[in-house]
Amino acid sequence: MVASEMTYDEWGEVAQEWRNGYLKFTRDIAADGNRAWKTVDEHHLESLREILTERGLLFPRADDTPVNLVHDGSLWDEQQIRDISMVWHRLGPWPDTAQGIQELNRLFWTCTLSNGNLALLRDMVEHAGMEFTHVFSAEMFKSYKPNPAVYLGAAEKMGLKPEECCMVAAHLDDLKAAKANGFRTIYVERPLEERHPELKEEGFVDLWVGIGQEGFVAAAEKLGCQILRARRRSGSAPQLLKQEE
Known part of the structure; x- marks a missing residue:
């Protein structure tokens, strides 16, 4: 494959293959506790190399040099x-x-409760200006969602019972697993995000924010935050971006 001849759609296929590989990687570790632990960052790098190599865009060295070196002629x-x-x-x-x-x-x-590793989440939260009070990662529990250890571990870290926690997500499979572990659930529906539309009729969503309803802002309003909407933020607000040990 010649990179200069690839179409926009073909590059889209590369990106989708990369994304699909992440989903399989996390599901496999979640389902099998005996698999070797690896962070999402580590997986993303290894997976990207494999995909580019398979498509003839990367030429890894086959000799005794370190595996992370590539031959001249590789695209990057x-x-x-x-x-x-x-x-x-x-x-x-x-x-x-x-x-x-x-x-x-x-x-x-x-709190975040993402399969992304802590370094990834810290960067993402800072880049996006998302002022979570806590940053939790599946890395803290050495598994991946939907393994129960992730949901229950997060509740325990907060000193809460699962039923005192609410999972907010744009993916129904995540919410289904959270509900199975005792969490309440809020579905913030997003365009082109849902991988399992067949789950919409299963009834495990406690609060549904539909497309066009302002997402997280609407969720906050439905939970009573609208009465404080016009006030300046209190100086006693929680300390932001706590990384839990």
Whole structure:
């Protein structure tokens, strides 16, 4: 394959294959506790190399030199490949997310609970201006969602019972697993995000925010934050971005 001849759609296929590989990687570790642990960042780099090699865009060395070196003639050099693999650290948020989290912080603790590793989440949260009160990662529990250890471990870290926690997500499979572990659930529906539309009729969503309803801002309003909406944020608001040990 010649990179200069690839179409926009073909590059889209590369990106989708990369994304699909992540989903399989996390599901496999979640289902099998005996698999060797690996962070999402590590997987993304390894997976990107494999995909580019399979498509003839990367030529890894086959001799005794370190495996992370590539031959001249590859589309990108080693540092560029590493930089591309870190693109997930710089994803932009949905337009309502940062404001919605600020509103929720007035009445609740807000926590990430992502399969992304802590370094990835810290960068993403800072880049997107999302002021969560806590940053939790599946890395803390050495498994991946939907393994129960992730949901129950997060509740325990907060000193809460599962039924005192609410999972907010744009993916129904995540919410289904959270509900199975005792969490309440809020579905923030996003365009083109849902991988399992067949789950919409199963009834495990406690609060549904539909497309066009301002996402996290609407969720905050439905939970009572609208009465504080016009006030300036209190100086006693929770300390932001706590990384739990």
